[in-house]
Amino acid sequence: MRGFFFALALACAACTPAPEQTDATVAPAGRLEVRDAWAAPTPNGVNVSAGYLTIINGGNEADRLIGAESTRAGRVEVHEMIMDGAVMQMRPIQALEIGAGETASLSPGGAHLMFYEVAEPFTDGQTVSVRLQFERAGPVDINLPVRRAAAHGASH
């Protein structure tokens, strides 16, 4: 599994022009990197949506994603997918741990951010601002372009 995540990180590094952070003097908060963030458009008539991202912990201490908020949603939760018998279901989790040197992928079919009480629908081309809350690193602000899952798959 570790190898898979490592390969994934390399693959995504190839499609991101930003240079790698290699300065050994940066604070631990600077060792967390978020990539490939995006949100799904809200389906018609539904005020709920999901967000996806990759969190890379380049530091030497584990961190935990403990919450998220957005001005575009009344509430944002971190969800995981579990098997309930033969049915895949999602449920909120209190924290998502990202071990030292590890990568956590929030992607369709797996863990994700869940936006509730979305007053104004997420539509293609918009950007949704989200503040992630980490136990060690504190708040990290990110922007999620709104797009369809297929567009993401095609880009890799």
Ligand SMILES: [Cu+2]
């Ligand atoms: Cu969910």
